[in-house]
Amino acid sequence: MGIFTIFKKIVKTIRFPNSRSLSSDTSHDLVTTLWECDFLTPIKEFLERGNARVLDVATGRGTWVLECAEKYPWSNFTGVDASLNFPSVANINLMNATFLQSDVLDRLLFDDNTFDFVHIRCITLIFTDQQWENKVLKELIRVCKPGGWIELVVSDHAGYINQGPTHAHLCETAGIFFSGHDLVTIAGENIAYYLKKEGQVTEINEEIRIVPYYGSRLGRAFADHLIKFIHAYKDLLATYMGFDDQGWEDNVKLIKRELSEYRTESIMRRVYCKKIDPEQDLV
Numbered sequence: 001m002g003i004f005t006i007f008k009k010i011v012k013t014i015r016f017p018n019s020r021s022l023s024s025d026t027s028h029d030l031v032t033t034l035w036e037c038d039f040l041t042p043i044k045e046f047l048e049r050g051n052a053r054v055l056d057v058a059t060g061r062g063t064w065v066l067e068c069a070e071k072y073p074w075s076n077f078t079g080v081d082a083s084l085n086f087p088s089v090a091n092i093n094l095m096n097a098t099f100l101q102s103d104v105l106d107r108l109l110f111d112d113n114t115f116d117f118v119h120i121r122c123i124t125l126i127f128t129d130q131q132w133e134n135k136v137l138k139e140l141i142r143v144c145k146p147g148g149w150i151e152l153v154v155s156d157h158a159g160y161i162n163q164g165p166t167h168a169h170l171c172e173t174a175g176i177f178f179s180g181h182d183l184v185t186i187a188g189e190n191i192a193y194y195l196k197k198e199g200q201v202t203e204i205n206e207e208i209r210i211v212p213y214y215g216s217r218l219g220r221a222f223a224d225h226l227i228k229f230i231h232a233y234k235d236l237l238a239t240y241m242g243f244d245d246q247g248w249e250d251n252v253k254l255i256k257r258e259l260s261e262y263r264t265e266s267i268m269r270r271v272y273c274k275k276i277d278p279e280q281d282l283v
């Protein structure tokens with residue numbers, strides 16, 4: 001009897017790590033400190049008047065939703081996330097804040113044209129360029145009402161300013177690894193372009209902030225956040241880069257030192273735009 005050898009092709013799907021391990025409260029503090037506001041969209045008075053419907057996608061622990069719901073008690077805020085990190089109904093004291101589990105890569109649980117304002121923030125290295133272009137932006141636009149607003153806070157991925165050699169090597173190697181697994185994301189830089197390409201939004205505005213990883217309390221907080229972020233990639237990158245546990249730890253420590261030595265910075269963008277209302281806007 002012959003011996004049959006069955007070759008099994010093991011197909012491993014590699015994804016960006018879900019940034020669950022990162023405290024979304026840290027993201028909240030850092031973004032709020034950089035801009036000193038909850039949003040740039042000119043919608044404050046509309047929210048104050050009441051009855052506005054607002055959606056926060058990938059809401060994490062729901063900090064943005066809870067803060068806004070408290071400030072604008074006559075409008076309604078909904079946070080959705082693929083994970084269940086947001087507070088349960090029993091722990092929410094506000095009547096105008098709701099949380100639901102929903103994955104933006106599937107289809108959000110809402111009908112077309114439901115919200116006056118759709119917000120998404122701090123989703124660095126979660127979606128690939130293809131997902132941004134083919135799913136995420138389409139969903140944000142779909143659930144927004146004509147004449148409603150969409151706002152995104154995103155980080156650039158293509159480049160840091162004043163990078164040290166160890167950090168530069170990590171980024172370069174990670175870039176090669178990710179593109180070899182179809183995980184490419186330079187969406188931060190291209191968000192306004194992708195939005196424009198959809199042909200359904202107008203009045204696209206973009207504000208840029210430089211993120212320092214050195215110096216004051218804010219710089220140190222950003223550096224700590226970046227280091228946690230790098231740690232979240234250990235499972236994917238350490239072996240690929242030839243590090244054992246200790247080697248990885250030493251490398252990350254070196255990167256941390258470089259951030260302040262080289263005065264490394266990066267770029268964060270806040271983009272907002274209005275969904276075209278065919279009855280009001282010239283299309």
Ligand SMILES: C[S@@+](CC[C@H](N)C(=O)[O-])C[C@H]1O[C@@H](n2cnc3c(N)ncnc32)[C@H](O)[C@@H]1O
Pocket residue numbers: 018019020022023024025027028057058059060061062063064080081082083085102103104105120121122123126
């Ligand atoms: C770093 S947290 C940001 C939380 C929040 N936006 C903030 O600024 O505080 C990223 C969140 O994206 C969520 N997420 C990842 N993929 C998602 C998806 N496909 N649909 C919805 N949420 C997703 C994660 O579960 C995580 O809570």
